[in-house]
Amino acid sequence: MDKKQIVIVGGGVAGLEIATALGRRYRGSFWNKQVDKHGAYEVTLIDRDSAHVWKPMLHTMAAGTRDLAQQQMTYIAQARDAGFHYQPAEMCGLDRAGKTILLAPLLARDGRELVPARSLPYDTLILSLGSTANDFGTPGARDYCYMIDSRLAADGFNQELRIRMLQSLVRNEELRIAILGGGATGVELAAELVQLAEATVAYGAHGLANKFKITLIESGSRILTAFPERISLLATQRLQALGVEVRTGTRIKAVTEVGFVTQDDELIPASLRVWAAGVKAPDFLAQLDGLEAGRNNQLVVDGHLRASGDPAIFALGDCASYTPDGEERPLPPTAQVAHQQAQYLINHLESLLQGQDVPHYRYRDMGALVSLGHFDAYGSLGKFGFFKGGFIKGRVAQLSHVLLYRAHQSRLYGFWRGGLIWLVDLINKRVRPSIRLD
Numbered sequence: 521m522d523k524k525q526i527v528i529v530g531g532g533v534a535g536l537e538i539a540t541a542l543g544r545r546y547r548g549s550f551w552n553k554q555v556d557k558h559g560a561y562e563v564t565l566i567d568r569d570s571a572h573v574w575k576p577m578l579h580t581m582a583a584g585t586r587d588l589a590q591q592q593m594t595y596i597a598q599a600r601d602a603g604f605h606y607q608p609a610e611m612c613g614l615d616r617a618g619k620t621i622l623l624a625p626l627l628a629r630d631g632r633e634l635v636p637a638r639s640l641p642y643d644t645l646i647l648s649l650g651s652t653a654n655d656f657g658t659p660g661a662r663d664y665c666y667m668i669d670s671r672l673a674a675d676g677f678n679q680e681l682r683i684r685m686l687q688s689l690v691r692n693e694e695l696r697i698a699i700l701g702g703g704a705t706g707v708e709l710a711a712e713l714v715q716l717a718e719a720t721v722a723y724g725a726h727g728l729a730n731k732f733k734i735t736l737i738e739s740g741s742r743i744l745t746a747f748p749e750r751i752s753l754l755a756t757q758r759l760q761a762l763g764v765e766v767r768t769g770t771r772i773k774a775v776t777e778v779g780f781v782t783q784d785d786e787l788i789p790a791s792l793r794v795w796a797a798g799v800k801a802p803d804f805l806a807q808l809d810g811l812e813a814g815r816n817n818q819l820v821v822d823g824h825l826r827a828s829g830d831p832a833i834f835a836l837g838d839c840a841s842y843t844p845d846g847e848e849r850p851l852p853p854t855a856q857v858a859h860q861q862a863q864y865l866i867n868h869l870e871s872l873l874q875g876q877d878v879p880h881y882r883y884r885d886m887g888a889l890v891s892l893g894h895f896d897a898y899g900s901l902g903k904f905g906f907f908k909g910g911f912i913k914g915r916v917a918q919l920s921h922v923l924l925y926r927a928h929q930s931r932l933y934g935f936w937r938g939g940l941i942w943l944v945d946l947i948n949k950r951v952r953p954s955i956r957l958d
């Protein structure tokens with residue numbers, strides 16, 4: 521009997537967790553006792569990148585306070601370990617009648633074609649393509665800002681940052697960095713850059729820390745608007761104490777090669793500019809063979825995470841828009857939502873495909889965390905758990921932030937291997953430089 525093809529597009533927080541769990545379930549190894557029951561499916565993961573990183577940690581890789589090479593997981597290795605197929609490709613379209621996805625040619629960094637355009641058949645399609653930064657069409661944003669929204673983008677920013685640090689030191693010049701967006705990404709990046717600046721002293725870059733001038737720009741009246749006011753206030757005070765200029769109520773109308781231009785025509789000078797305000801799903805989802813898309817190109821899904829009720833297509837994570845019954849707004853694009861939705865499909869996909877009665881996906885709000893590097897962290901505890909609606913800070917919040925990542929790793933590597941990798945990271949922290957120096 522031909523195996524039914526489950527194709528997952530996007531190996532991020534949601535997609536890679538699903539591919540790993542389903543791959544292990546259906547791989548049909550001698551050790552997998554479920555093979556007879558489940559051997560009817562084959563899982564393929566498509567991603568345009570060759571490796572996965574835990575996206576909530578991208579700002580540390582951008583700052584160079586964490587080594588990207590040590591934290592990434594290559595899809596080829598994971599596919600072999602977990603028993604799914606991996607194909608490097610960028611999805612660009614869909615033929616629902618023919619049940620095929622369309623894949624753009626795969627290009628090398630220098631533009632050479634590695635793999636030509638092609639199509640891939642599916643029986644069940646799971647779209648977990650994530651999101652990218654949303655510049656809302658602001659003039660100059662694409663040309664003059666770094667967006668910290670993918671592994672390669674974070675690495676690109678870090679390469680430039682290290683060049684600018686060296687220049688600043690040699691020329692005895694200020695290094696002005698402005699970050700637009702006072703959400704978790706912008707706040708966390710600002711703190712991480714301060715941590716980087718302080719760490720450079722240990723490596724002989726005396727005086728460089730004083731040359732860093734970091735500005736955080738937010739259009740709203742406070743930073744971290746998704747968090748309670750108390751957390752916004754504490755984070756603002758902490759950032760200011762660390763020397764970060766926090767500018768709230770500042771609307772940006774354009775970006776140039778010398779800085780951000782406000783609505784009042786003021787120039788906020790910056791030699792490095794980061795756009796960390798707003799997200800959107802990939803543009804091609806807005807018109808994907810009749811599937812309904814909502815704001816920011818997100819595919820509208822029902823309580824079973826099906827796109828436009830199509831029984832063969834599911835969407836989840838940042839690229840999906842799900843509004844729970846009785847709520848007015850869709851769920852936010854967070855790793856917590858992506859993970860919970862992945863878990864829902866891992867548990868129920870087979871029953872859904874067999875037409876069985878399955879409960880709707882229910883979001884459990886476990887709260888949110890924001891980490892200010894090694895300086896501090898804050899968290900709200902959400903509507904579930906022991907301390908509903910509570911608040912944490914300091915070491916407890918920092919540990920909770922770390923545990924989110926380690927839990928994700930253990931879902932991918934397995935409990936023991938995940939634990940060993942954590943141990944290796946702890947050892948590396950002791951024996952290797954604390955910042956990227958190459």
Ligand SMILES: Cc1cc2nc3c(=O)[nH]c(=O)nc-3n(C[C@H](O)[C@H](O)[C@H](O)COP(=O)(O)OP(=O)(O)OC[C@H]3O[C@@H](n4cnc5c(N)ncnc54)[C@H](O)[C@@H]3O)c2cc1C
Nearest residue numbers: 530532533534568575576610611650837838853854855858
């Ligand atoms: C700097 C930063 C900090 C964050 N911090 C937090 C935090 O503290 N807490 C929190 O809950 N959330 C945080 N988030 C948000 C969180 O990372 C996302 O909500 C989460 O990663 C979404 O998971 P996903 O699986 O939907 O997409 P992603 O994890 O973004 O994965 C999408 C995947 O799809 C691939 N892809 C995209 N387009 C294509 C295509 N056309 N063809 C093939 N492959 C494609 C990408 O390469 C990627 O591997 C942060 C995000 C950023 C950028």
